[in-house]
Each structure stands twice: as C-alpha cells, then as structure tokens.
Amino acid sequence: MSHPHKVYGLGAEFDSAGALLAAAEKIRDQGFSRWDVHTPFPIHGMDKAMGLGKSWLSAGVFVGGFLGLITGICLVAIPSFVLYPMIVHGKPYDWRTFPAFFPIIFELAVLFAALTAVFGMFALNQLPRFHHPVFNWDRFKRFSDDGFLLVIEARDDKFSESRTKALLEQIGGRNVTLIQD
Amino acid sequence: MSKSSVSLETPAELKREPLVANNHSIKWVTENVCSIVQSPTPKWWLLAMCITSPIALIGLICIVYQISNGVGVWGENHPNGWAWDITNFVFWIGIGHAGTLISAVLFLTRQKWRTSINRAAEAMTLFAVVCAGIFPAIHVGRVWYAWFLAPIPNTNAIWPNFRSPLLWDVFAVSTYFTVSLLFWFVGLIPDLATLRDRSKSRIAQILYGIGALGWRGSNKQWRHYEMAYLLLAGLSTPLVLSVHSIVSFDFATSIMPGWHTTIFPPYFVAGAIFGGFAMVLTIMLPAAQIFPQLADMITRQHVDKMAKILLLTGSIVGYAYLMELFVAWYGVNKFEGFTFFIARANVDGKGWYQWSYWIMMFCNVISPQIFWFKKMRANYIAVFIVCQFVNVGMWFERFTIIVTSLAQDFLPSSWGHYAPSTTEILTFVGTFGIFFSLFLLFMRFLPMVAISEVKGVTPEADPHHNHPKH
Numbered sequence: 001m002s003h004p005h006k007v008y009g010l011g012a013e014f015d016s017a018g019a020l021l022a023a024a025e026k027i028r029d030q031g032f033s034r035w036d037v038h039t040p041f042p043i044h045g046m047d048k049a050m051g052l053g054k055s056w057l058s059a060g061v062f063v064g065g066f067l068g069l070i071t072g073i074c075l076v077a078i079p080s081f082v083l084y085p086m087i088v089h090g091k092p093y094d095w096r097t098f099p100a101f102f103p104i105i106f107e108l109a110v111l112f113a114a115l116t117a118v119f120g121m122f123a124l125n126q127l128p129r130f131h132h133p134v135f136n137w138d139r140f141k142r143f144s145d146d147g148f149l150l151v152i153e154a155r156d157d158k159f160s161e162s163r164t165k166a167l168l169e170q171i172g173g174r175n176v177t178l179i180q181d
Numbered sequence: 182m183s184k185s186s187v188s189l190e191t192p193a194e195l196k197r198e199p200l201v202a203n204n205h206s207i208k209w210v211t212e213n214v215c216s217i218v219q220s221p222t223p224k225w226w227l228l229a230m231c232i233t234s235p236i237a238l239i240g241l242i243c244i245v246y247q248i249s250n251g252v253g254v255w256g257e258n259h260p261n262g263w264a265w266d267i268t269n270f271v272f273w274i275g276i277g278h279a280g281t282l283i284s285a286v287l288f289l290t291r292q293k294w295r296t297s298i299n300r301a302a303e304a305m306t307l308f309a310v311v312c313a314g315i316f317p318a319i320h321v322g323r324v325w326y327a328w329f330l331a332p333i334p335n336t337n338a339i340w341p342n343f344r345s346p347l348l349w350d351v352f353a354v355s356t357y358f359t360v361s362l363l364f365w366f367v368g369l370i371p372d373l374a375t376l377r378d379r380s381k382s383r384i385a386q387i388l389y390g391i392g393a394l395g396w397r398g399s400n401k402q403w404r405h406y407e408m409a410y411l412l413l414a415g416l417s418t419p420l421v422l423s424v425h426s427i428v429s430f431d432f433a434t435s436i437m438p439g440w441h442t443t444i445f446p447p448y449f450v451a452g453a454i455f456g457g458f459a460m461v462l463t464i465m466l467p468a469a470q471i472f473p474q475l476a477d478m479i480t481r482q483h484v485d486k487m488a489k490i491l492l493l494t495g496s497i498v499g500y501a502y503l504m505e506l507f508v509a510w511y512g513v514n515k516f517e518g519f520t521f522f523i524a525r526a527n528v529d530g531k532g533w534y535q536w537s538y539w540i541m542m543f544c545n546v547i548s549p550q551i552f553w554f555k556k557m558r559a560n561y562i563a564v565f566i567v568c569q570f571v572n573v574g575m576w577f578e579r580f581t582i583i584v585t586s587l588a589q590d591f592l593p594s595s596w597g598h599y600a601p602s603t604t605e606i607l608t609f610v611g612t613f614g615i616f617f618s619l620f621l622l623f624m625r626f627l628p629m630v631a632i633s634e635v636k637g638v639t640p641e642a643d644p645h646h647n648h649p650k651h
Contacts, residue, residue: 018644024400040207041371041637042403043644050400055408065416075332079340086342100344103427107352110420114360114413118367121409125402127370128394135397141378143398144371146208 008133008181009035009153010164011140012173017043020148023171024049027150030167034153038134038143060120061113068112072105137179151179200294200638202477207636213474214372214630215379225471226625233617240611243604244319252322254604261587261599266320268579269609271428272456273313273616274354275449275575277361278421279457280306284364285417288410294486296634297478300372301468302461303365304627308619309460310358312612317350346430353427360420364413367406370396371633425453432582438516439525439586442508448501455494455545456575458487459568464620466565468629478630485558491571492552498578499546516591524589525581533588533598537581544574 014020017039024037028051037046047053080086080101085093122128134140134151143149150173152164161178168176201210247254257264280302287295321327330351334340341348374396377389396402426446433445462484469479509521522528527535548570551557558564589596623629636642 016644017642021644036399036401038398039400039403040211040375040398041633041642042400042407043642045644046400047404052401052404055405057405057408058412061412061416076343079332079334080343084334084338084340086340088342088344091344097344103346103349103423103430104343104352106423107349107356107420110416110423111356111359114363114416114420117409117412117416118363121367121405122394124405127396127402128391130390130395132395132397144375144378144396145211146206 006181007154007161008136008179009151009155009159010161010168010176011134011137011149011151011179012168012176013139013142014148014150014172014174017148019172020150021045021049023150023168023173026171027152027167030158032152032156032158034156034159036151038140038147038149038151040144040146055124057117057120057124061117064116064120065109065113068109069105071112072108073101075108076101076104133179133181136181137177139175139177154181198480198482199640200296200480201635202480204640205477207639207641210478210630210632210635210639211375211379213478214628214632214635215376216474217472217624217629218376218626219379222625226621230618230621233614233621236614237611237618238614239607240609240614243608243611244315247319247604247608248324252320254602256600256602256605258597258599260590260595260597261584263320263583263587264599265580265601265605265609266316267431268576268583269612270313270316270320271449271579272576273309273316273612274357274428275425275453275456275579276460277306277309277313277357277457278425278450278453279461280304280309281357281361281364281417281421282454282457283461284368285414285421288414289418293638294483296638297475297630298461298465298483299634300365300368300627300631301465301623301629303361303368304620304623305457305461305464306361307358307365308616308623309457310354310361311619312616314354314358315608315612315615317354346427346434349427350431353424357420357424360413360417364417367409367413368631368634369627370394370406371398372628372631374398375632376628422450425450437586437590438514439505439520439582441517442505444501444504444508448498451494451497451501452545452575452578455491455498455549456571458490458494459571459575462487462491462564462568463572466561466568468624472629475630478635481559484561484564485555488552488558488564488567491549491567495545495549495571502542502546520586520589524585532585534581534585537577538585541574541577541581544570545578548574 012023014023020037020039021043024046027035028049037043037050039046077098080093081095087093091097137151139147140149141147150168152159152168154161158164165176165178255264255266257266280299283295283302284299284306287299318324318327329335330341330348332341332343332348370393373389373393377386377393380386380389426449429445429449432440433442435441465479466484469475506521506526509517512518524532525535525538526532527538532538548567551563551567584599588599
C-alpha cells in the first residue's frame, strides 16, 4: 500500500490463439523471462512457444504414490503380523497370505498419488491465491471467456514502459495497458 | 507441377464430424453454458425440486427409523443376511463408474467427444457414490460401531482384518469417492473462474471466486494443471477397475454357489459401465431437451457413441451370464448347477426368483441389441426406453446374484424366502430423491458442461486455424 502507483507490468490482448502463439514466440526470442499468457483453455504448443519445459509434477506424484505404497504395506503388515495376528476361519496368517493385502496397498498408493497430484498442482501454481496484480487490469476478465492475453512483468530486466509497449503493439497486441500493482 | 493434380483435401466422407456443431465461437460456449446457471430459476426446476426433495426426505426418515430401531425393520433375516441393502449399494456404485470411465478412460484414449458430457457424468458419479455409501454404513445395524472398519485398534485393542474383502471395500470406496471428488473439482477450477468473472452479484463473485482459488488461466498454470489432469486420469483408470473388482470380491471370495467364480471382477466392471452409461443417458437426454442451448454440444454423435458402448458392455455382460451357465453345466459342483439352472433360470419349476433372473436377462442382454441398428441409436426415445430397461435390469442383476444364492443355498432345511419391508423399499426410493435433488442443485449452480474443455475442441482453439471472414 506504500507504493500506490507501482507498476506491475504491461498487458496486451491478441485476436486469436494463433496470434497469441506467434506473439509468445517473439517475446521469447526477445529474451524476456518474467511474462505469461492468460487463455481460456490451454493452447497446444504454447509451452514450446514460451520456452517452458515439461511439468515435473509427475515426479512428485511418483514419490507420493510410492509413499502410499509403503504406508499401505506398513498399515496392513504391522498389525496383521506383529501387533495382532488374527486367525480367521482357521486360515493361514503368515507371510504367504500377503496377496490378500494387495487391494488395500493398491488403493492407498492411488490415494496418495492422487492427493499429491492435486495438492502438488496447487503448490506449483501457488493456488489458492485470491489477490494478484493482474486482476487490477479491467480487461483481464476476458481471459476466462474468449480473451487471449499476454502480460510482461515490470520486474523483467528487459522491461521498459515505452519500448515494451511499442514492442507489444508491433507484434499485434491490442489495448496495451499498464497494470498497477 | 505434376503434384497439383493430387488433392490433399480430406474426402468429405472421411472428415470427422465437428464435436461442437454449427461452427460456434468460443464466446458462444461461455455464453451458453453460463446462461444455464446465470438465468433466473426456471419453473420446471422448482417443480422438479418439489418432487425430488420430499422423496429424499422420506429416504432420510427411513434411515433414521432403521438406525433407531435396528435392522429388524428390514425384511432381511436368516438366511438372507444381504438383500436390498447390498443390491442397492452395488447398483449405485456401479452407476458411478460410467462417470469415471468418461472422465478418465476416454481422456486417456483421446476420445474428445467426452468433453461435453464429462462434467455431468462426474457429478453423477459423486452423487451415486453418496447414495451407495449409505447402504453399507447403515446395514451394519449399530452404526455407532461403524468406526470398527477404520484401520485403528478398537476398544479391545483388536485391529480390523485386513484380509477381509469387506475392509478392502471400505478402502476402495472411500478412495474412489475422494479421487472422484478431486478430479471433478480440478476440472471445475477454470470454469468457476469463468463464472466468477461473469457474475454480477457480489455473493456469487465471492463464492465462485473461492471455488476458483484465484485461477488466472496463465500458461505457467495450465502446464501443471494439464499434467495434474493427465495424472489423475491415469490414476483413476486402474482405480475404477479396482473398485468394482473389489466390490465383486465381496461375493467372489465367499463359498456361496453363484458367487464363488473367477469371472466376477471383469463381469462386474463391464456391468458397472453398462449401468452407468444408461444412467448418464437417462439424465443427459432430458437435459439436452430442457436446455436447447446444449443441443450443439451434446449432439447425435454423443448419443450414438454412448449407445454403442451400451451395446458393447451389454454384450459383455451377456457373455458373462452365458459363461456362468456354461461353467455351472460343465463343472462338477452340483450346488453351482443348482443355483444357476434351478434357483435362477428355473428349468424345473423349483426356483423361487426366476422372474428376477429373466428380467435381468431380457433387460441387460436382449434390449440393448437393438443398437446394432443405426436408426435405433439415432432415435432418442428408443435410446431412453432401452436405458430404463438397463437401469431396471442392472438392479435385478444384483438382486439375482445376492438373493437367489442366499435364499436357496446348500441345505433345503436352511432355505428361506425373502421379501422387502416397506422401510426397505422407501429407503431405496429415497436414494433416488437424494440423487436427483443433488443433481438438480448441481445443474442450477455449477457449469454442467466443461467450458474450458469444450472451448479446447472448437476449431477456433487450434492455433493454426484460419480466421473465418467476419
């Protein structure tokens, strides 16, 4: 609040998914690093156009699933073999009965992996985050309808209010607006 | 120049039908789906709620009555320890499976037509699992001891039996509900952002805003979001197959004739998908009529494809029924033969529940066969009628499996008839009230069609798409 007129960045609108993709490639080639596009749906090829690699969420989910597997094994094996070995219907109760534990172990592995996928995605995307400077842009709401938006942050080393604005207009951006922080 | 004579255009007959008919823009998708939620409450909706919510209330009253008086208020007694309760449980949980199949399996197999129906189907999954969960919880009789199922030592320091299929069921169903809820919610996030950005009232903005978690649709977010969605689809696929396999283990690991068969897991999974698709169509066909704005998104090709899935899964179920009969005839187990040929199919007039068996056979195996004809798949009324047959047939399948095996098992001296009590019937009817009330609330307050996903399959979404001249 101490800097009421601090600039967050510059936003520009593009006509279509294709136009935004072409613009993103140009911004990438100009060497900008702190910028993003906001679209109603994920655009095919945008990760490459922005120079982003693969999401490594999958690695986290593997770890989560593996922890679920270990938890499942401990949860069924420790009580059944150590804490309270139970004889039901006179059936065996030693390690050979292990296949009877597979369903629970499997379910826990899936549960932990799914929880990691969702909450890991939230963490990587920094969600929930209800306030963000881009919401200050009055045309930002169009991203969830049919807007194809590109925002370059002022924190970027290459950012300059006048030159970046000219660049955005030159590559086809419309309604290029200064976004307040 | 010689190449110019070769046309590179796809021949008209090989072109794919567009997933969203009439070449609409992505703005049209937003407007049409949101208009369902953001227009004033329609009269039919209030009327429908006035019918379904009292039915739900009757169900809840029956549940309270049953809990306060004990399982004796039901018609179940020795030897029929399981009857309508578990029939209803398997019936509802099976219905849920179509939603997961549409959202996960069809996603992994790149069946893009799923985008316009997956949201409603996933909602249906959740509400069906809610209805399913009621029955095993209350059938234990003293529900305040239901926590004995939790993986913790009880007051006598006894742990639950982790080798018991009933405990597997607890883990499978609770995992299934949790993962389905997460999958549904993850899919909803971008659409809740759309509703947040379009809402005029402050309350709606705040409520949808909380649900949207501050979604900004940035590509750095979409990247992880798409990966999360793909992983959830990959995890839900084996999960959905495991859940109904485990439900079938409740039966298959016992020694009851008619239950103790290795064919049960695949047979139950196919039956679940079959029954679930019938319920998806039961809901979606009227919805597409009530909301004409959805007509270009839920098109004939959707109904056609779902009817084909009904035909396929119905035939798999039919194969399983015949294979059970074959094994009962071919095998040496006399009790198995008795259960199938006498208690169920009633070839010599000694069976008690042959009507249930033959309703099941007709509804599940014979009725979907009309979908071999394209004309029938294109006829919404015919599709709707067959779906009702399937809904009935799949309930009777579970009833047949449970009651015929228990009522007439090994020793004729321990046989016993079963008939449901009024409380039992009304509890089941009540779950339909709960299911449809929840679905009506969902239709009214949440986007029924996955907006961002449908936008992604419009021609405009393709970055190489040429702009139509305005």
